[in-house]
Amino acid sequence: MINKTVFITLLVLCLVSKGYSQVKFVEKDGIASFFSSAPLEDIEAVNNKVQSVLDLSSNNVVIVIPIRDFKFDKSLMEEHFNENYLESEKYPKATFKGSFSTAQTLDVSEDGTHHVDVDGDLTIHGVTNKLKTKATISILKGSLSATTQFDIRIEDYKVKIPKMVFKNIAEVVEVKADLTYDPIEN
């Protein structure tokens, strides 16, 4: 009898979590950019093919950034970025898998701006590091957007910068992301 109760409770729990999973959102063409400021040169690249899924029931988020879609002002820079630094044929995507903390579960029907702490694994150039940062999630009329900004050390991701261009490329790069989500229709 006890077993049955446990069984039913578990079943209900499973069903409840299934019920929550209706609140998933997808972004197919988000924007990510990075900015490197070095003594000789400022370099900026923008990517508008960022993909992401965000789950309001579990507060989980995943982001995929296709490396080859970073666009630079100088095409030669773009070629070197892909060929020599990020090796995009070998490592075509940067990914982030993580979760964010909120005081209470966000409800997409309530408009508002929420400042959240994000914690997860960032993988670039085949190297995974922990990333903790802050982000802003805005809900407006049933649509959801998220922005974040953080710094990464190039060295942490085993991207080799030759001594010759040391003064052209910064050791720490500022990353920004701006994502606008649509609900996933089930």
Place this chain on the structure above:
Amino acid sequence: MKKIIISLFILFYSFNISAQDDLMALLEENTEEQNHDVEATFKGSRLINGHTVQVRKPKELEFLISHRFGRINSGSYEFFGLDGANIRLGLEYGILKFLTIGVGRSSFDKTYDGLAKLKMLRQSTGSKSIPISLVYFTSVAHKTLKDQDGFEDATSKTSYTHQLLLARKFSPSFSLQLMPTVIHRNKVEEINGDNDLYAVGMGGRMKISNRVSLNLEYYYRVNAPDNENLYNSLAVGFDIETGGHVFQLHFTNSRTMIERGFITETTGDFFGGDVHFGFNVSRVF
């Protein structure tokens, strides 16, 4: 019953653990694979002597300085060929994404040349992938050397090249190229030589490091005239890339840096030691 509970529990628990992986799968379900052009099949616009499928991007200008020194086997009196050099200076400009034009001036026979490269196919990956890159190359060369017997009038000094460049980047470090070529010379020096010379070029590059590659290039003349003083062009060299420059250092049996010259008029026997050291320096603005 216990087993069911345990397995359900595991199912439920693993659902939580892999929630992010599930989201990743959901993301893949909801997005399409992007198409990407394959970049940098070769480092430079030249493999060694001849062209590669690389064209300039729009509004990009390339300045090319090419040298071929004398024969290495000419001995210490000629400082192993370094005393004498043929030079070609060139400018190439990307007008459109698929069209590059250029001009050049070679010291050999005081030759001027003009060229155009038309990108017809671009190797790409993704849902609409294309396996190769294809470029049509054409050039006209006009020598202005005076007092050459039989080459007094302007027409006789002009020649034309048409080439198809087919290339595939097999991996980040390995690319191959095939170059069917026809060269029309308005006047031919050899007694039995055809005005139209057909040739097939083969070449490739193998990266040794991110910035250095080993290149090989060979042109086989299909209807080569009976002339034991002329050879097929063979070249081996390295590409060294530094920031905005590409340095190419090589050894070849050819003296000139335009198609009519190195494909139809190569006079060195590579394996007999008639090898020229040379370099190309390319700077893109």
